[in-house]
Amino acid sequence: MSYERKNRKVVVTGGAGYIGSHIVEELLSSNYTPIVLDNFYSGNKWAIPEGVEVIEGSCGDPILLEKIFNETQAETVFHIAGHIDAQESVVNPLKYYNNNTKNSLTLIQSCIEHNVKNFIFSSTAAIYGSTTEPIVKENDEHYPINPYGRSKKMVEEFLEDLCTASSSSEKSTHLNFVALRYFNVAGASPSGRIGQATPGVKSLIKVVAEVHTGKRDRLSIYGTDYPTKDGTGVRDFIHVSDLSQAHIESLAYLERGGKSDVFNCGYGSGFSVLDVVNTYEKITGNKLKIEKLPRRPADPVSVIADNTKITQHMNWSYKYNDLEQILKSALTWEEQMSKIQ
Numbered sequence: 250m251s252y253e254r255k256n257r258k259v260v261v262t263g264g265a266g267y268i269g270s271h272i273v274e275e276l277l278s279s280n281y282t283p284i285v286l287d288n289f290y291s292g293n294k295w296a297i298p299e300g301v302e303v304i305e306g307s308c309g310d311p312i313l314l315e316k317i318f319n320e321t322q323a324e325t326v327f328h329i330a331g332h333i334d335a336q337e338s339v340v341n342p343l344k345y346y347n348n349n350t351k352n353s354l355t356l357i358q359s360c361i362e363h364n365v366k367n368f369i370f371s372s373t374a375a376i377y378g379s380t381t382e383p384i385v386k387e388n389d390e391h392y393p394i395n396p397y398g399r400s401k402k403m404v405e406e407f408l409e410d411l412c413t414a415s416s417s418s419e420k421s422t423h424l425n426f427v428a429l430r431y432f433n434v435a436g437a438s439p440s441g442r443i444g445q446a447t448p449g450v451k452s453l454i455k456v457v458a459e460v461h462t463g464k465r466d467r468l469s470i471y472g473t474d475y476p477t478k479d480g481t482g483v484r485d486f487i488h489v490s491d492l493s494q495a496h497i498e499s500l501a502y503l504e505r506g507g508k509s510d511v512f513n514c515g516y517g518s519g520f521s522v523l524d525v526v527n528t529y530e531k532i533t534g535n536k537l538k539i540e541k542l543p544r545r546p547a548d549p550v551s552v553i554a555d556n557t558k559i560t561q562h563m564n565w566s567y568k569y570n571d572l573e574q575i576l577k578s579a580l581t582w583e584e585q586m587s588k589i590q
C-alpha cells in the first residue's frame with residue numbers, strides 16, 4: 250500500500266544507547282530524519298552517526314520537551330530511553346519507576362500537548378514474568394516479577410487508557426501508539442560501526458562475548474534446576490537489526506491507519522543458556538568457562554514470543570533468525586571493541 254509520509258522527523262529518546270543507535274541507523278537508511286534526545290546515562294556519543302542532531306537532556310524534562318517539539322514539529326517519537334537491569338530494579342525500584350514510568354508519562358503528556366501523532370514505545374518481555382505458557386501471546390494474562398517489568402507495564406497501560414479515553418470523548422488526542430515487547434536483544438549492526446556497548450550490561454550473549462575476548466573470566470549461569478530441557482533458563486533471542494526494522498514497520502503501520510496496539514517482538518524460538526554455550530563452543534572451537542550458581546529472584550524460567558500478531562499486521566520480515574548468526578555478530582563486535590579499548 251502506498252501512503253504519504255508528511256513529516257519525516259523522528260525524535261528518538263535513548264538514541265545513543267545500544268538499541269536506540271541501531272534504530273537511528275535504520276531510520277537514516279529508510280530516509281527519515283532522526284533527532285536524538287539522550288541524557289548519556291548509559292549511551293555513547295560515538296554511537297550516533299555524524300550529521301544527526303543530538304539534544305543532551307532527559308526525556309522527563311517538560312521544558313526541554315516543549316522546546317524540542319516547538320522547534321522540530323516532529324510528529325513521531327520513538328521512546329527507547331530507559332533503565333534496563335531487572336536485577337538492579339529489585340534493589341532500587343524507585344530508580345526504575347522514576348525513569349521508566351514517571352519520565353515516560355511526562356514525555357507522553359508533552360507529546361499530546363504538541364500534537365505528536367505516532368508514539369513507538371520500547372516495552373519488554375519482562376512484562377510476562379514467570380509465565381506458565383510455553384509461548385506467550387500479547388493478551389495472555391501476565392504478572393511481571395520485578396519492578397523493571399512493572400515499570401514498563403504501567404506505561405503500556407497508560408497508553409491504552411489514553412486511547413480508550415480518546416475514542417470515548419469529544420476531546421480526543423491525536424496520539425497513536427505501538428508498544429513493542431522486545432524479547433532478548435543481541436547482535437550488532439552489519440555496518441560494523443555500532444553494537445552492544447552499554448556499560449555494565451549483563452545480558453547472556455554480551456557476557457559470552459566478553460568471556461570470549463577475555464574481558465570477563467567466566468560465564469555465571471544462574472539456575473540449573475529450572476523445569477526446562479537442560480535445567481537452565483530459556484529465552485527468545487532477537488537480532489538488534491531485525492528489531493530496529495520492526496520499529497520502521499511499526500511507524501509505517503500507524504501511518505497507514507493501523508490501530509494502537511501492543512506487539513511481541515521475538516522470533517518464537519527458545520534457546521536455553523546451555524544452548525547458547527554449546528553454540529558458542531561449536532562456532533569458535535573454544536571451551537567456555539562457566540560457573541553454576543543458584544537461581545536469582547528476578548529471572549523468569551522461560552519466555553518465548555508468539556509473533557503471529559506482528560507478522561500478520563506489519564510487513565516485518567526478519568533476516569537474522571539464527572542463533573549462530575546472532576552469536577557470530579556479537580563476537581565480531583566484541584573482538585572489534587576489545588582492540589580499541
Ligand SMILES: NC(=O)c1ccc[n+]([C@@H]2O[C@H](COP(=O)([O-])OP(=O)(O)OC[C@H]3O[C@@H](n4cnc5c(N)ncnc54)[C@H](O)[C@@H]3O)[C@@H](O)[C@H]2O)c1
Pocket residue numbers: 262263264265266267268269286287288289290291292293306307308309329330331332333348352371372373374430431432433434435447452
Ligand atoms: N536490551 C534488551 O534486551 C532489551 C529488552 C527489552 C526491552 N529493552 C528496552 O529497550 C530500551 C533500550 O535498551 P538498551 O538495551 O538499548 O539500553 P541502553 O542502556 O543501551 O540504552 C538506553 C539509552 O537511554 C538513555 N537514557 C536513559 N534514561 C534517559 C532519560 N531519562 N532521558 C534521555 N535518555 C535516557 C541512555 O543514556 C541510553 O543511551 C530500554 O527502554 C529497555 O527497557 C531492552
